[in-house]
Amino acid sequence: MSTVIDVAGLVKTFGSTRALDGLDLEVAAGEVHGFLGPNGAGKSTTIRVLLGLLRADAGRATVFGGDPWYDAVGLHRRLAYVPGDVSLWPNLTGGEVIDVLARVRGGLNDRRRAELLERFELDPSKRGRTYSKGNRQKVALVAALASDAELLLLDEPTSGLDPLMEAVFQQVITEVKTEGRTVLLSSHILAEVEALCDRVSIIRAGRAVQTGTLTDLRYLTRTAIDAQTARPADDLAILPGVHDLRVDGNRVRFDVDGDRLDETMRSLAAYGIQTLTSAPPSLEELFLRHYGDELTDEKLATAEASR
């Protein structure tokens, strides 16, 4: 597999703020890559550097092997972009904007344009001023998805879409994926990322803190175990990798690190397992774990309990 986006040690500062602080990111051809991080982590900045709209201060960023700052125009013929906050010209209609954006990219597929307008239920005759946030987003989505671009850079593309449209979006991206196109999807909608993405990068404060397939990431995190045993499993706490052990008579609940699961289960079996439920870590948990320092284990437990 060839690499479409290759970013290493990327630094971008705005005055005294260090928006990107040695970011690494690799997106392979044909994959849908989830790009996660809290607000202000540097996701949009990264995408804008990849578009050549911002100039990196240090580090390497290439798209299709080219430099996005110097080869912007050539690279842009091969990619399509959906900004997170779509601002339309107030007096142009949605249809006109779609055509203008397609034109500056190098054309669009008319049949696909019509089909997408229908699937997203977008009225192209209304003027930019009168569209709601979700509909503005749809204009940008149709313009990008109606193209034959090899790479889609989507910056929170579904913010403002209703759940039905979110489903349409997921279908369309699945189709895009089967066509072998590459997608970088920045998103806060974790269900969307879990459904669509082959690999995920989580960034915080301008650095990548975690990258890999969802399976890889799950391996790195804890599984929640809830079991009834024949005898109280008091001694589990001494095992490495077991956290938050709560023993309540014959019932035992704890979290266990992914790479310690096997040996822990062997120890647990010694107590005579009668019932067992295990919950794999959700992306949400991964997310929470990597997001704020301020999130204590306690809060995580609450978040988990409320699910």
Add this chain to the structure above:
Amino acid sequence: MTTLAGTWPMARLVLRRNRVWFAVWLTALVALPVLGVPSLDALYPTQADIDTYARTAGSSPAAVAMNGPGHAVHTLGGIVVFEMGGYVAIAVALMNVFAVGRNTRAEEELGRVELIRSNAVGRHATLAGCLLVVFAADVVLGTAVAAGMVAFGLPSAGSAAFGASLTAIGVVFAALTALTAQVSEYARGAYAIAGAAVGASYVVRAAGDTGDGTFSWLSPIGWAQATRPFADSRWWPLLIPAGAAVLLVAAAVLVESRRDHGAGVVRPRPGSVTASRGLLNQVGFTLRLQRGGLIGWSIGVFLGGLAFGSVARETQDMMAENPGVRELFDPSGRLGLTDLFLGMVLLMLAMAIAGYVVASTLRMRAEEYAGHAEPLLAGALSRRRWTLSRLAVPAAAAVALLALAGLGVGIAHAVLTDDPMEVPRLVGAAVAHTPAVWLLAGIAMLLFGVTPRAAPLTWLVLAGSVVASLLGSVFRFPGWLVDLSPFERTPQLPGGDLTATPLVVMAVLAIALAAAGVSGFRRRDLATSG
């Protein structure tokens, strides 16, 4: 009245957001007429000088067309009003148009008013709060001008009347913009209608003042000038602008209580579902975005040219009656007074057109800040092509608008003099202003490309050039300072010699500045909204 709930906090918000803005405008608008007093005093130190002025410049129909009726030009105060009153009136009107538009419709268009209106704030609170501050600014302006003039020794009755007349002009145009901001869905539209009214007021007044005066009563600027400061200083004409302001505000309130938030009076029609061929081209796209303004300006400068062109001949008649005037304006005797007047008209039109061209160039900045440049530049559109297509429109518009202005002046003058050759002569003279106008666009492009935050400074350059050219002699600016104005570098046309060198130099300089700006834009980060 619950619809006014929250007016006071809204007024404070307007004041807080615009304190620097108001400070700059008010300082300039007070300084202009007040500092004119000692300057003109030095220019005409004795009563004999003043009497000469009254016989010559002060009674020239050309000067009357430009400045308004000279009611008291045999006094220093009257000269100050005559020399500066007309220009200051336009500036005061424009300040009010912008002040109201930017705090009402522009805010609503950006969605900020919605945020405010969702609180315990009445429907008319934004408008009322804004008008409160703007009216107060007009009163401060009038009072400060009057106080300043008295401080320089002018009679208090005349100073007060002049100050009050400026306040009246401000209040009328603030009230008018309050209405246009309700009618148009876009701030740009509100400015356009109100700005056209300012232009029309000036032209209608000129037609009235050079005729029997009837038309002047149709113009707010005419109403204000009817106070005759330093002559008999009448106060009753101010009842007309006061009444007009009440009616306009009432109409604005009526419209605002009937319309939906965010909407104008005209409902937007559904538009084309596909882009036309013209729109797919970047120049065509830019033209489309600026279409309304361009059409409005085309009509405006043409009609303005017609109006001023049609009074030019009267200066001829006056010259026959008054040899002193000729001596004053044209000691060499080479230029006809008519040509001098026509040149002045073209200069003023060129300055207005420069205003449009600078605004059109700075649209790039607005587009970038609004996030409209980003999706286009994320396409296969180079930054160079993005800027060049957006520069092409103001560059071409400069030539076209100047030609139209010259055509208006030329046609009017040709009809009156029965000489069709006046048309090409005046079109040519008008188009000669192109390099000067381009130079200002070049400065705008340079600032936008290199440091977009500073780009509005172009307006200061334009304002400085206008003041230097129109009032440089009044303030006795040193020659080199006046000569910094690009408008002063354009040869005196019609009638004078067409010297190509300054035109070529300015055009080359304009292109060089623009090129530097384009290159700067290619090197910098795009300003992003998120």
